[in-house]
Amino acid sequence: MASEKNVDLLITGGTVLCMDADLRTLENHSVAVDKGKILDIFPDGSAVYQARETLNAADCIVMPGLINAHTHLPMTYFRGLADDLPLQAWLNDYIWPLEAKLLDRDFIRASALHGAAEMIKNGITQIHDMYFDMPSIADACSQAGLRAIIGEAVIEARLSDPASRKALGTKVLEMRRRYWDDPLVDFDLAPHSLYACSQATLEQCAQVASEHGILSHTHLSETKNEVEQCLAQHGKKPVFYLSDLGLLALPAVYAHAIWVDEDEIALLAENPASIAVCTECNLKLASGILPLSSYLKHGVNVCLATDGVASNNNLDLLAELDVTAKLHKAINEDPAFLPAQQALGMATRNAAKALGISDKRGSLEVGKDADITVLDACCLNGQPLYNPYSHVVYALGARSVRDVVINGELVLRQGNLTKVDEAEIIASAKQYQTKIKAALH
Template identity: 40%
Template sequence: MATQIDTLVTARWIVPVEPENTVLEKSAIAINAGRIVDILPTDAALERYSAGETHELGDHVLIPGLVNTHTHAAMTLFRGMADDLPLMTWLQDHIWPAEQQWVAPGFVEDGTRLAIAEMLRGGTTCFNDMYFFPDHAAEVASAIGMRANVGLIVIDFPTPWAQNAGEYIHKGLEVNDRFRNDPLISCSFAPHAPYTVSDQPMRQLATYAEELNLQIHMHVHETAFEVDQAMEQHGQRPLGKLSAMNLLNERLLAVHMTQLDEAEMDLVAGYGVHVVHCPESNLKLASGFCPVDTLLARGVNVALGTDGAASNNDLDMLGEARTAAQIGKAIANDPSAVPAWQTLRMATINGAKALGLDADIGSLEIGKAADIVAVDLMQPATQPVYDPVSQLIYAASRQQVSDVWIAGKQLLRDSELTTIDQEQLITLAEDWRLKINQS
């Protein structure tokens, strides 16, 4: 007698990511109560299981949901507002003033909803955010059914969210308490950067992170200017400062890391720091190049993020993966560097590891959450298929993502969002453009 399950998804290929370098052909994933209960050949699956829903995706590849390990989701509402500028000019003269004027709960809710819609349509099932009003971002994600790690932001100067570092930390602790039992929401501390958060709150965060078992998500060594300024003001590079405060450990997600010397790469590797690579934002802001291949060779866990849509200008993880692979080869001067398989891991399991979520997401394995993405490879741009992973990284576009499940719930069906009203969302975005333009 067939075993009753909620959902059965069959496909031409399954790329589980774990075990490495594995491609399963004509196979199926059985889902029940939001988790993967079996992965097996399609013929055997149809005999063994009776599913409430069966999805036959004969020309698709199934992969784990993509993990966008660095975002500022609500900043989608600033997309295209200030382009072609150096980082500090962009921040100080455009973004920070706009945030002071516009950032509020409604802005964060609408911007986060827009970001989630874009990410779901591109195969992202989990994002790691850093922005103000994280409680409102978490509410939106949870209501939609999106998996999110929300950053409990800390910065020295006043913003609409808090007035000083102490208030940021207090409010962040309240957000963590509020969402600790939400199955889709996790939290991390998110001090903006070593140059915007002073020593005392940094040390507090190190203590709280250890006590509460939370990650720390921070921009580090993003530009040469940042490093030079730290040397002028403190006589010490930012990573040295973080090391002195016991912040270099397996809890730290160091974002960007474009300015690294050999000793610093050894330091990061020795302490188990996770590096989050955002190649397209770094290229657009001319911030520099993260030495991904060298870091990987040292055993560093390198994950991928898009950064915010105000500096990328999209939240396209498949596009980010392609850029990461290509620029990684150019930096290493080696066409075998940062290969397709490694890049897919950076976009999935490596991001999950950085967030401490790899026991639950990042690969397609029995017992893990059913966060699954289907990509249609039966398109001119991805034919013929000699290697589905090569096609995913070097040829496929996010428009080929057809279906997305998070914890077994289908949030994208035949390229249509199931929990978001897309027309209403686009109207909201246009309303925000008109308001911001008139200011």
């Protein structure tokens, strides 16, 4: 009899979608998790482990946790507040005035906690966030058990005093020092957009990111209007402007990138740039539809994101997968475009590549971090099951997310959050709703 090894967690009997380089699909396999890492992936019954906790994943799909590559977590309380408006009216008449009146540490913390809990329930294990007050977001994510890379939005309006301009270079490093012992959170630099930052600020961001090897996170060419503005002000297309600023040569995630020309896509492909595709938000705000087939043809790394919930209005990455795949099949008049397995790659391995964490996450492999999502396929919309990738993208939906493991910890068990109280989070949202409504008038 083989000797038994003690492990923290065993997930048994599932169909494991590794999303590794070989895109292995392993039926009737178990995953052993110990000390936050994947210790073993093996055919059921072929190895003996004594686990502190065992999840029976028969009739389940076991896959890498989804990575949401562009979010604004603390905007969760603005969900559905003002819909069906043009982007500028939505921002100028609602979001910005409310942010000016309401944002404080408590608001950001509570709204971010709500968003973090919702992400987990949707099978998301890591986010890439941009907002204000990094510590409140970090604390909220840590409390819920969600991984996050957090950047403070750099906008010109907030850099009026020399101290805050100077802090651009030190803030990320300071945050890394402060949270060095928290495995869930990390920080990056988030120059908001080309239109919200001056040329000098963007050049300073490039210099800081280059000097310290920090990832950067920016909104790019979301609307036709901002592209025209860039051409008028700088005499060049946005991606060429990024190149001249020194930002394009550095690892970065660009959200949206809808209004780009072929020569800009070719230039993006030559650089360590990734595109966060935000389909539902782009459709809802009628911003446009990005040229996904051109990006893929040029070999640009594309990943997937919900953007902030205030413009989506959900944090459901499985829904993004579904609508993105279908939309681009229709646009390309090709049902074979973006097959389900490739689509799932956008929300897992491609996103890990975008965030510079491919060595740790984005696939289920021995030695990698145990960030795992379990989908229950034993349901009416999950049976019969011929192709698990097809089910993940087109059939199951977020309601099938049963368990979520992050850093080896079970943060969602049988649909229940283990680290935060869902009822309390809902109660807090209702309280803030009253405050937000009062602030509107």
